Amino acid sequence: MKQITSDSLTARFLRGLATSPEGIAIRVEDDTVTYAKAHALALEWAGALLAIPNGPPRAVSVLAGRTVESYLGILACLYAGVPVVPLLADFPSERIGHMLEAADVSALIVDAQGAAVLPELPSLVHDRKLTVLAPWVDGEIEGPFDVVEVDPRAALSEPYATAEPGDVAYVLFTSGSTGRPKGVRLTHANMHHYFTLMDAWYDFTAADVFSQAANLNWDSAVSDLWCAWGAGATLVSVPPHAYRNIPAFVARHGITVWFSAPSVIALVRKTGHLTPGSMPTLRWTYFGGEALQCRDTDDWQRAAPDSAVINVYGPTEMTITTHRHTWSPERSPALGVNGVVPLGCLHDGHAELLFDEQGEPSETEGELWLAGPQLSDGYLDPADGAGKYLERDGRTWYRTGDRVRRIASGELIYLGRVDSQVQVQGYRVELAEIEHALRTCSAVKDAVVVGVQVAGSTELFAFYLGQDVPARELAGQLGRKLPQQMIPRHYRLLDRFPLNVNKKIDRLALTARAAELRAALGGPLVVGEPGGGGGAP
Numbered sequence: 311m312k313q314i315t316s317d318s319l320t321a322r323f324l325r326g327l328a329t330s331p332e333g334i335a336i337r338v339e340d341d342t343v344t345y346a347k348a349h350a351l352a353l354e355w356a357g358a359l360l361a362i363p364n365g366p367p368r369a370v371s372v373l374a375g376r377t378v379e380s381y382l383g384i385l386a387c388l389y390a391g392v393p394v395v396p397l398l399a400d401f402p403s404e405r406i407g408h409m410l411e412a413a414d415v416s417a418l419i420v421d422a423q424g425a426a427v428l429p430e431l432p433s434l435v436h437d438r439k440l441t442v443l444a445p446w447v448d449g450e451i452e453g454p455f456d457v458v459e460v461d462p463r464a465a466l467s468e469p470y471a472t473a474e475p476g477d478v479a480y481v482l483f484t485s486g487s488t489g490r491p492k493g494v495r496l497t498h499a500n501m502h503h504y505f506t507l508m509d510a511w512y513d514f515t516a517a518d519v520f521s522q523a524a525n526l527n528w529d530s531a532v533s534d535l536w537c538a539w540g541a542g543a544t545l546v547s548v549p550p551h552a553y554r555n556i557p558a559f560v561a562r563h564g565i566t567v568w569f570s571a572p573s574v575i576a577l578v579r580k581t582g583h584l585t586p587g588s589m590p591t592l593r594w595t596y597f598g599g600e601a602l603q604c605r606d607t608d609d610w611q612r613a614a615p616d617s618a619v620i621n622v623y624g625p626t627e628m629t630i631t632t633h634r635h636t637w638s639p640e641r642s643p644a645l646g647v648n649g650v651v652p653l654g655c656l657h658d659g660h661a662e663l664l665f666d667e668q669g670e671p672s673e674t675e676g677e678l679w680l681a682g683p684q685l686s687d688g689y690l691d692p693a694d695g696a697g698k699y700l701e702r703d704g705r706t707w708y709r710t711g712d713r714v715r716r717i718a719s720g721e722l723i724y725l726g727r728v729d730s731q732v733q734v735q736g737y738r739v740e741l742a743e744i745e746h747a748l749r750t751c752s753a754v755k756d757a758v759v760v761g762v763q764v765a766g767s768t769e770l771f772a773f774y775l776g777q778d779v780p781a782r783e784l785a786g787q788l789g790r791k792l793p794q795q796m797i798p799r800h801y802r803l804l805d806r807f808p809l810n811v812n813k814k815i816d817r818l819a820l821t822a823r824a825a826e827l828r829a830a831l832g833g834p835l836v837v838g839e840p841g842g843g844g845g846a847p
Contacts, residue, residue, distance in 0.1 A: 317499060318498045318502070319479050319498060319501055320469045322505065323348075323388075323536075323539045323540075325540055325542070326345055326539045326540055327345045327349050329516050330345055330516040330542030331344070331346045332344050332345070333345055333516055333543075335347075335545065336378055336544075336547075337544060337563070338377060338549075341377075343378055343382070345542065348382060348385060352382055352385040353389060353467070353469070354445075354461075354462050354464075354465040355389075355419065355443060356389035356390035356466050357460075358443055358445075358459070358460045358461065358464065359386065359387070359443065361458070362441050366390070366391075367415075367417035368393075368415070369392060369393045369413050369414050369415045369478075370387045370416075371397050371415045371417075371418050372394060374421040374423060375399050375400065376547050377423070379419070379420075379446055380396070380421065381535070383419035384396060384526065384535070389466065390466075391469075391470040391477075393477075393481055393495075394479070394480055395409070395480075395493075396526040396527040397483075397527060398526075398793075399420075399424040402789075402791055402792065403427055403430040404790075405491070406427065406431065407435050410435050410438070412490075412493050413493050416440065417443065417458075418440055418443065419443045420442060420444050420447065421446065421447065422448075425442075425444055425449075425451060428451060428452060439456065440455050441456040441458055442455040444457065475498050475502065476497050477497060477498055478496065479496055479498045480495075480496045480501075481690065482496065482529055484625075484626050490743075491743075492689050492690070493690035494689060494690075495687035496629055500629040500683065500685070500686060500687075501629065503629070503683040504533075504631070505536055507657055507658060512537075512594060514537055514538075514540070514543060514567070514594075516542035517566075518543040518566045518567055518593070519565045520534050520537065520538040520543055520544065520545045520566075521534070521560075521565050521570070522538075522547045522548060523569065524570065528736075528737070529630045530596075533569060533596075534569055537567070553574070553581075554581060555581060556577075556581075557583045557584075557589050558583070561589070566591055566593045566594070567592070567593065567594045567596075568589075568592055570736065571597065571598070571599040571736020572600055572736070575597075575603075576606065576767065587612075587615060590614070592614040592616065593618070595618065596620050596622050597610075597619070597622070598622040599738070600733030600736050601733070602621045603649055604650070605649065607642070608643075619637040620634050620635065621634065621635045621637065621651045621653065623653040624684075625710050625712075625738075626738075627698070628680050628684050628708055629685075630684075632660055633653045633655060634657075635651060635652045637651060645717060645721065645723065647715065650724055652721045652724075653714065653722040653723060653724050654721050654722065655719075655720060655721050656722075657682070661680070661681045661682055662681075662722075663678075663707065665679065673716065676713065676714070677709065677710070677711065677712065677714075677728050678713070678714045679700070679702075679707040679710065680710060681706060681707045685708055697709065711729045712728070713726050732768050733768060734768050734795045735795055737795050739761075741760070741770075743792075743796070744759045744770065744772070744788075745758060745759050747796075748784070751784055753776045753777035754774045754776045754777075755775045756774065756775045757772055757773065758772075758773045760817060760820050760821040760824050762821070769798075770798035770799060771802070771824035771827070772784070774802075775803075775804060775807070777803075778803045781800070781801040784801055785797050802824075802827065808820065
């Protein structure tokens with residue numbers, strides 16, 4: 311067995327284990343697991359994965375809900391030295407099947423919720439024999455699967471070390487424009503650079519308590535998990551009902567580190583609990599995934615007066631985050647544009663370029679390209695990287711699709727997307743994918759989806775051609791194809807789409823019309839409870 315290298319994610323957990331063996335590593339509702347117990351269980355589960363009769367799995371998906379099993383499953387995969395593919399059990403089964411095939415998954419770790427999905431998978435995963443590990447699931451596993459039992463006698467004596475820093479640690483799926491999600495390969499080396507910076511910048515200790523607001527298939531959850539585990543700290547999963555009173559949840563668990571999408575701020579305000587001094591235990595707060603409003607940030611800062619509040623930015627393809635800006639009530643509002651907090655300065659060791667609308671380099675404003683050690687190993691399907699991973703000046707760059715402006719301090723400020731992607735409750739959503747799904751609905755001939763800014767977040771508005779059907783029926787059909795956050799809230803039948811001077815569909819005109827229609831509806835934005843429903847794909 312190879313020696314465990316210090317730049318692997320496995321080494322981070324072992325560091326936390328050495329620091330706090332009897333400390334709580336995971337808390338999900340009333341269920342808790344210590345570092346020592348998590349280590350022992352992960353060795354047992356990893357031993358079961360490596361003992362699969364037809365050989366070690368090429369990749370393992372943790373198909374689960376928000377349970378202790380999902381966290382232990384991720385650790386077990388890395389202990390076994392195989393890439394982990396976290397998937398939500400409440401995704402549509404067709405979507406799960408596609409992602410399993412795309413990631414070359416040959417084994418699954420499931421909890422009870424994941425086990426309930428298994429009977430639907432064989433017809434969706436073609437020419438693929440799946441092995442299932444269901445350590446804590448009662449009853450029989452239905453379907454033509456090889457079921458592997460956990461035998462404590464076959465537990466590994468120590469984690470199996472990955473061979474190289476370039477080995478893939480995670481596969482995370484993002485939304486795709488072709489009607490299917492795109493799998494991004496993140497290596498141990500990518501992770502090592504990111505977490506080395508986090509360790510240097512922030513004083514996390516075993517006394518900290520981290521929130522885990524995002525689903526485990528989203529990159530911010532990767533940050534929560536391994537920052538906490540690297541420090542020997544406690545990670546607390548945030549259940550949907552906690553959003554009725556976030557400050558009370560923070561106080562109950564003594565949470566000191568919070569990371570979520572900014573839409574949570576509006577939700578806490580709506581519940582009437584975003585009051586000055588209501589979250590005194592917080593030391594660090596991170597917001598990312600969508601534009602962070604200055605007003606929201608100031609309100610959160612007042613509620614958590616002892617916390618630094620940091621706006622973070624970075625696409626999944628660049629491993630979690632690449633920029634950060636620490637909020638200052640005196641300095642930040644003057645730097646922002648349209649009331650949005652700056653993205654901040656680039657992470658050490660990376661490079662950025664801006665390109666104007668003519669594709670020429672710009673020093674001040676344009677589309678952002680990024681390069682550096684956090685650049686992922688590309689998409690599972692190389693075709694998805696066409697036009698996104700580009701060679702220039704002897705290095706590989708990722709074209710983000712985000713339009714930014716560089717200000718005198720060297721920081722970037724966000725101006726918007728140059729393509730059709732939008733952020734919905736912190737999740738990156740490709741409008742073309744929703745349009746593709748709408749066109750498969752029985753009454754729809756064609757469709758255009760736009761995003762409308764409402765109360766600091768985005769609502770999706772669908773215009774379509776075809777037959778007039780109730781919005782509930784269209785939403786129901788989409789619910790069988792897409793995660794919840796990708797389903798439009800509004801639908802409008804048109805006779806034809808407006809065209810611009812180039813005879814292309816005028817999306818700007820449709821966006822303006824959607825804004826008018828939404829304004830006519832009136833009333834505040836009602837944000838769903840984050841974490842309840844789909845994840846990043």
